[in-house]
Amino acid sequence: MIAIGGVAVAVNTTDSAFFALLQERYSGFVDDAAAAEFEFDIDLRRPVGLQPDAPVQVTCRDGRWYMQRGDFQAELEPASGRGRIRQTANPYSIDAVLRITHSLLLARHGGFLLHSASAVRNGKAFLFAGVSGAGKTTIARLAPRDATLLTDEISYVRKSGEVYQAFGTPFAGELAKLGENVSAPVSAVYLLAQGDTNRVEPVGEADAGRGVLANLLFFAEEPDMVHKAFEAACDFVKCVPVYRLTFVPDQRVWELIG
Amino acid sequence: MYIARSSRIAARKLGEEMLVMSGLDSTLFTLNATATILWQAADGETPLQQIVERRICGEFDVAQPEALRDAEMLAETLARHGILVVSDRPIAGAASSKA
Numbered sequence: 001m002i003a004i005g006g007v008a009v010a011v012n013t014t015d016s017a018f019f020a021l022l023q024e025r026y027s028g029f030v031d032d033a034a035a036a037e038f039e040f041d042i043d044l045r046r047p048v049g050l051q052p053d054a055p056v057q058v059t060c061r062d063g064r065w066y067m068q069r070g071d072f073q074a075e076l077e078p079a080s081g082r083g084r085i086r087q088t089a090n091p092y093s094i095d096a097v098l099r100i101t102h103s104l105l106l107a108r109h110g111g112f113l114l115h116s117a118s119a120v121r122n123g124k125a126f127l128f129a130g131v132s133g134a135g136k137t138t139i140a141r142l143a144p145r146d147a148t149l150l151t152d153e154i155s156y157v158r159k160s161g162e163v164y165q166a167f168g169t170p171f172a173g174e175l176a177k178l179g180e181n182v183s184a185p186v187s188a189v190y191l192l193a194q195g196d197t198n199r200v201e202p203v204g205e206a207d208a209g210r211g212v213l214a215n216l217l218f219f220a221e222e223p224d225m226v227h228k229a230f231e232a233a234c235d236f237v238k239c240v241p242v243y244r245l246t247f248v249p250d251q252r253v254w255e256l257i258g
Numbered sequence: 259m260y261i262a263r264s265s266r267i268a269a270r271k272l273g274e275e276m277l278v279m280s281g282l283d284s285t286l287f288t289l290n291a292t293a294t295i296l297w298q299a300a301d302g303e304t305p306l307q308q309i310v311e312r313r314i315c316g317e318f319d320v321a322q323p324e325a326l327r328d329a330e331m332l333a334e335t336l337a338r339h340g341i342l343v344v345s346d347r348p349i350a351g352a353a354s355s356k357a
Contacts, residue, residue: 206277210277223265223267226281230279
């Protein structure tokens with residue numbers, strides 16, 4: 001059972017070596033006592049009919065979600081919570097399926113996955129958003145000892161009432177390190193920019209919306225789900241302050257955070 | 259020309275800007291002030307000429323023929339991106355929710 005953001009996904013495989021690989025890969029997020037919200041059976045065979053470098057595609061037909069990429073084919077029936085994945089023993093494939101599944105679930109409830117590092121400091125979560133090369137892993141590496149890293153790559157934001165909560169994830173970037181399986185209310189989002197000085201500047205609502213939407217992880221090619229993800233991001237920037245953080249890659253930047 | 263908001267989009271005004279996302283490919287657009295006026299007035303029933311006369315000419319102090327020509331081009335551009343629906347007759351069942 002892989003539990004992320006309080007949502008447990010059971011992954012069934014008869015291959016003991018692959019099972020051991022998953023146990024190790026998601027250690028810290030394995031919770032066999034949790035009640036599974038979704039359950040996938042894994043068929044360890046190469047998917048058929050796909051180009052190896054085919055991009056991810058997520059579609060909805062007849063109440064079922066179909067997910068595929070060059071390295072996996074998966075389907076999930078949300079109503080029953082049951083699904084199956086066809087893939088080789090490649091952990092990146094199951095990783096992608098988990099990200100897609102969580103992004104779909106979060107969108108239904110006003111949450112989302114964001115291309116950002118995140119950390120907890122003084123009981124508050126801070127997100128650092130940006131595309132590859134913006135400095136997410138750098139900010140994570142520079143975090144002081146009193147900050148708890150949730151992720152250096154993909155942040156998990158869930159809405160609970162009027163509060164947005166950020167959760168640790170096992171989705172690691174260049175840091176190659178799982179986040180801590182903890183959570184905290186989101187206090188601020190920083191849009192990263194590298195420069196020759198450290199400064200924080202408030203960002204207007206429209207720029208905040210654009211900044212969050214540009215970093216949103218969402219895969220579904222289905223207008224209703226896109227609508228939900230869009231609304232989730234717009235609601236979020238109306239509640240959580242967004243800043244532009246220009247920083248020099250050294251630890252002094254963290255004097256501005258928390 | 260008649261214009262209506264596409265039903266396959268998501269839109270929200272943040273600050274003073276209208277953000278619109280295509281439901282088909284998640285492309286994000288930001289509408290400028292003129293485009294926002296057209297967008298908000300695009301009910302499928304009001305002729306574009308009337309929208310321009312009532313909402314744009316006065317607001318931006320521009321002559322009607324020029325403003326209408328620009329509005330038609332803008333509407334066609336937005337239609338190509340799937341944000342608006344354009345027709346030479348009233349559009350039945352146009353998206354009625356206020357953006």
